[in-house]
Amino acid sequence: MARRYLPVAAFAGLIVAIQLGTLSIGAEYHLTQLTMTAYYSLVVVGLCMLIGYAGQISLGHAGFFAIGGYVTAFLTTWDLKTNHGAVVSLLERSGALVSRHDVYGGNLLTVHPWLACAAAILLTVAVAFLVGGPVLKLKGHYLAMATLGIGIIVYRIVLGTDFLGASDGISEVPGFPLPGGLLISGDASSRISNYYLAWGLVILGMALLLNLIQSRVGRALSAVHGAEDAAGAMGIPTSRYKLNVFVLSAVFAGLAGVFLTHYNGGIGPSEAGVMKSVRYVAIVAIGGMANLWGSLSMSLVLNYLSLRGYFGTYDDTVFGAILILIMLFAPDGLLRRHLVSDLKRMVSRNPVEEDAP
Amino acid sequence: MTLLSVRGVSKRFGGLQAVNDLSFDVAAGAIKALIGPNGAGKTTIFNLISGFLPPDSGEIVFGGEGIHAMSSCEVATRGMVRTFQHIRLFPKMTVLENIMVGRHVHSRAGFLAGMLNLPFTWKEERRIREKSREIMELLGIVDHAGTEAISLAYGQQRVVEIGRALACEPKLLLLDEPAAGLNMRETNGMGELISRIRDLGVTVLLVEHDMSLVMKISDEVVVVSYGEKIAEDRPLAIQKNREVIRVYLGDDEC
Numbered sequence: 177m178a179r180r181y182l183p184v185a186a187f188a189g190l191i192v193a194i195q196l197g198t199l200s201i202g203a204e205y206h207l208t209q210l211t212m213t214a215y216y217s218l219v220v221v222g223l224c225m226l227i228g229y230a231g232q233i234s235l236g237h238a239g240f241f242a243i244g245g246y247v248t249a250f251l252t253t254w255d256l257k258t259n260h261g262a263v264v265s266l267l268e269r270s271g272a273l274v275s276r277h278d279v280y281g282g283n284l285l286t287v288h289p290w291l292a293c294a295a296a297i298l299l300t301v302a303v304a305f306l307v308g309g310p311v312l313k314l315k316g317h318y319l320a321m322a323t324l325g326i327g328i329i330v331y332r333i334v335l336g337t338d339f340l341g342a343s344d345g346i347s348e349v350p351g352f353p354l355p356g357g358l359l360i361s362g363d364a365s366s367r368i369s370n371y372y373l374a375w376g377l378v379i380l381g382m383a384l385l386l387n388l389i390q391s392r393v394g395r396a397l398s399a400v401h402g403a404e405d406a407a408g409a410m411g412i413p414t415s416r417y418k419l420n421v422f423v424l425s426a427v428f429a430g431l432a433g434v435f436l437t438h439y440n441g442g443i444g445p446s447e448a449g450v451m452k453s454v455r456y457v458a459i460v461a462i463g464g465m466a467n468l469w470g471s472l473s474m475s476l477v478l479n480y481l482s483l484r485g486y487f488g489t490y491d492d493t494v495f496g497a498i499l500i501l502i503m504l505f506a507p508d509g510l511l512r513r514h515l516v517s518d519l520k521r522m523v524s525r526n527p528v529e530e531d532a533p
Numbered sequence: 534m535t536l537l538s539v540r541g542v543s544k545r546f547g548g549l550q551a552v553n554d555l556s557f558d559v560a561a562g563a564i565k566a567l568i569g570p571n572g573a574g575k576t577t578i579f580n581l582i583s584g585f586l587p588p589d590s591g592e593i594v595f596g597g598e599g600i601h602a603m604s605s606c607e608v609a610t611r612g613m614v615r616t617f618q619h620i621r622l623f624p625k626m627t628v629l630e631n632i633m634v635g636r637h638v639h640s641r642a643g644f645l646a647g648m649l650n651l652p653f654t655w656k657e658e659r660r661i662r663e664k665s666r667e668i669m670e671l672l673g674i675v676d677h678a679g680t681e682a683i684s685l686a687y688g689q690q691r692v693v694e695i696g697r698a699l700a701c702e703p704k705l706l707l708l709d710e711p712a713a714g715l716n717m718r719e720t721n722g723m724g725e726l727i728s729r730i731r732d733l734g735v736t737v738l739l740v741e742h743d744m745s746l747v748m749k750i751s752d753e754v755v756v757v758s759y760g761e762k763i764a765e766d767r768p769l770a771i772q773k774n775r776e777v778i779r780v781y782l783g784d785d786e787c
Contacts, residue, residue, distance in 0.1 A: 384648040391647030391654060392640050392661070399623045399634045406621035409583060410701060411609035411638035420644050466625070 180390060183469060184383055191375045195368065207371045208362065209483040213476055214374035215436035218381055220459050220475040221468055222428025225385050227457070228466035229394065230421040231401030232312060233320050235453045236327030240300050240426040242448030244433030246334055247296035249346035249443050251287040254339075279348060289352045293434050300430030301423055308422040312415065324450065331448040345444030352438035360438045370439060377435070378472070381428060385468055397421055451492045455482075458499040462510050470511030536561040536705055536736050537582070537613075542591030542601070544574075544581055544760075551577045552760040554591070559705065564727060564737045566747040566768075569757040570780055575740040576618060578757070579709050582738075583615045584608035596704065610638045612704035616694045618713060618740075622682040628693050629678040632665040635700025639664075665700055672696045672726070688719040692726070699730065706730060708739040712746050724750050748772065756780070 198206045223237050256264050256273060267273050272291045278284050287295075311322045334340050341347075351361030358369055388394050399407040400414050408414045437443040446452070459478055463471030478495075481487065487494045502509060537559040544552040551574045559565045567575050580586040582593055584605035593601040600608050605615075614635075623631050640661055642654040669675040672692050677685060682693050691711060698706055711727065712720045724746050731737055741747050747754060748768040756764040756771060758780040764771055771777055 387650040388644065388647045391650070392637065392642045392657070393644050393647040395626070395630060395634050396637055398626055398630075402623035402625060403621045405585070405605070406617065406623065407634070408605040409585075409609055409615050409617075409621075410634055410697065411606055411614075412634070413606050424644065 180386055181383070184379060184386070187382070187469075187472070188375075188379055191372075191379070195371060204367060206484075207367045209480055211367075211371045211374045211439060212436060212483055213479040214371075214378050215432040215439065216456075216479045217378050217472055217475040218432035218435075219429045219456050220463070220471050220479075221378070221381055221385060222425035222432075223456050224460045224463065224465075224468050224471040225388070225428075226421055226425040227460050228464070228468075228471070229389060229401065230397040230418060232418055232422060233316075233323065233457070234422070234425070235320050235324040235450070235457060236330070237425070237429045237456050238448050238450070238452035239327040239330035240304065240429035241433035241436075241452070242330050242334055242443070242445075243300050243303060244296045244430030245437035245443040245447060246340055246346065246433075247299050248289065248292040248434045249349045249437050250340060251292035251295060252289050252349055252438075253284075253346055254286060255284045256287075257283065257285040276350060286350075289350065289438065293352070296434050297427060297430050300426050300433075304423040304426035305419065308419045308426075312418045312422055324453070327448070327450055327453045331445060331450065334448050335445045341444075343445060345442055345447075347442035349437055349441050349443070351441075352435065360435055362439050362441055374435070374439070377431075382468060382472065389468070393417070451495070454499060455492075455495040458495045458502070460509075461502045462498050464509030464511035467509065467511055470509065474511065534561045535559070536596060537738065538594040539578075539582065540592045540594065542578075542581055542588045542593060544577055544586065544589050550760055552581065552588075555757065555760065555762055556591075557755045557762060557765055559736060559738050560753075561704075561736050562731070562734065563752040564731050564739070564750055566751040566754045567738065567740045567757065568742070568744070568747055568754060573757045574760040575757060576709060577760075579615065579707055579740060583613065583707055609701060609703075612702075613707065614698040614701045614703040614705075615707035616691075616698055616709055616711065618709040620687075620690045620694050622690055622694055622697070624681075624683050626682060627679050628669065628674060628682045628685070628696075629662075629665055631682045631693055632668055632696050632700050633661050635668075635697040636661040636664055638701055668696050668699050671699075688715050688722075691715065691723070695726070695730075699735070703735060705736045705738060708737060708741075710740055710742060712741060712743045720746055 194210065195207065198204050219237055219241055223234060226232050226234055268285070272288050273285055274288045275283060275285050307326050311319065311326070314322055335343060351359040351363070353359055354373070358373065359366055360370060360373060396407065396412045396417055399410065399412060400417055404414050433443070433447070459475045460471045463474040482491055482494070535558045540556050542552055542555045543550070555578065567578060569575055577586065581588050584600065584603050584607065588601050591601070592599050595608070595611060595613055598611065600611065623634060640657050642657055646654050666675065666678070669678055672695070674689065674692055674696065677689065682690065685693065695708070695711070708727070712723050715723060720743055727737055727739070728750050751768050754766065754768050754771045755762060756777050763776050763780060764774045766774065
């Protein structure tokens with residue numbers, strides 16, 4: 177039990193150390209990109225669960241991220257003041273709507289962020305269930321193509337829909353209020369609290385996924401990954417498990433979309449783009465496929481570098497190149513699970529005798 | 534008492550009638566062997582019984598319940614588990630983990646319980662481990678518990694696969710060529726193991742090419758040729774059956 181949570185605690189320590197580090201060199205503006213990195217990391221670890229442990233692939237996760245982000249952005253910026261329908265007044269009386277000032281000093285009546293978040297997650301789950309059912313019957317390249325299609329559909333929809341802002345996206349999304357006076361927003365005054373909130377969410381997600389991997393369900397998913405027919409013959413409902421893990425990882429992406437949209441104060445169609453999906457897959461691949469910690473650490477480094485603009489105009493090129501290089505030279509990923517034991521075996525002369533009792 | 538009853542089952546693949554109006558019963562507590570020349574349809578029959586393929590017609594009754602329209606997963610939850618002609622162990626998992634997967638149908642922690650690591654799952658996990666260890670001790674593979682299953686020698690992988698099936702506590706165990714690829718010593722060991730499994734109260738149906746093994750351990754033998762049953766009897770009688778000798782050795786009797 178302690179062995180499972182020790183790395184989680186160590187990672188939390190790292191997050192604190194990074195914050196103190198930025199404080200000591202007076203570079204706290206880095207926390208903004210680090211916070212955004214946290215939300216992208218949430219997508220990555222959810223995708224890692226799907227790819228690395230359950231052996232399925234999704235090239236459409238940016239689509240789920242965008243569904244989460246766009247639903248919450250739309251609902252929290254859509255002014256209902258002029259709408260006097262029965263539903264609106266019912267929602268208003270039940271406290272599901274909030275009134276706030278927009279940037280021009282006018283008054284807005286919109287859906288409460290919490291309700292918007294719930295709606296966003298519900299839609300993410302519904303879409304994932306709906307497309308996952310038929311799509312997960314496919315394997316390998318076919319599954320990759322089908323999920324790529326999902327991503328493209330979402331991208332074209334948000335790009336071509338006027339009330340979603342078309343190519344401009346949606347801006348002026350309010351912060352997301354939390355108990356204790358906390359607010360998920362990009363306001364510079366709450367930079368530190370937002371940094372910890374975001375990474376706290378990632379750590380919580382990691383703990384949940386690590387538990388899942390160690391559980392009966394985790395073994396079953398691993399079995400489905402390794403030999404699907406044999407897993408079925410052991411009484412594992414393989415299609416249901418694949419669908420559940422697909423939905424779970426879509427929820428991670430959707431939640432990340434919701435919170436990053438509130439943090440950034442908006443969302444644009446590029447978040448739904450195919451290159452975003454490729455980027456998530458590339459990070460999982462370089463992180464070692466079936467290695468949550470590897471994916472998380474690679475996500476931390478690469479997303480941060482990308483968001484700080486270190487890759488310049490070659491941003492997408494870098495992630496495309498990573499994917500190609502990993503597939504060519506290290507299909508099990510760079511930080512694969514048995515890396516340490518493999519290295520030890522390479523170093524020691526008599527690996528087999530060592531194992532004997 | 535009849536545990537499994539195959540009644541008039543047929544299966545066609547395009548122009549090939551793989552199984553034709555096949556019927557036989559497996560009595561509870563018995564070891565029954567299914568033999569026949571290569572291409573007789575034995576593995577297809579296994580796939581039909583275990584829910585990997587749906588039959589075109591006929592019914593398969595297991596423990597009083599028609600299972601011919603069920604998936605392999607549903608069949609497994611009812612207490613029928615199979616092994617594969619080509620060993621299908623789970624790669625990247627240890628021997629212990631492979632066998633623990635076999636406990637799936639006897640545990641219930643789902644996605645939510647697993648993620649939240651709910652207290653009831655701790656107890657369940659402990660029971661899964663204990664039971665798996667028990668099975669490994671029974672099969673003499675407990676020393677390999679922490680080894681990656683697919684890195685074991687071929688014969689041991691077979692034993693692990695059987696262990697995984699036993700972890701399901703099946704009423705009926707289907708073994709698809711359990712002695713294939715084993716040397717003589719290992720084959721003898723396999724025969725003893727199958728008899729021991731039967732003595733534990735597990736009914737066994739096996740497809741096997743090793744005739745000395747079949748004749749030694751089986752209570753009854755079904756012989757199929759071109760998808761049709763040509764004989765069903767005790768091993769000694771099967772050895773003397775003219776039709777069986779004909780399909781195995783040809784028309785030209787010496």
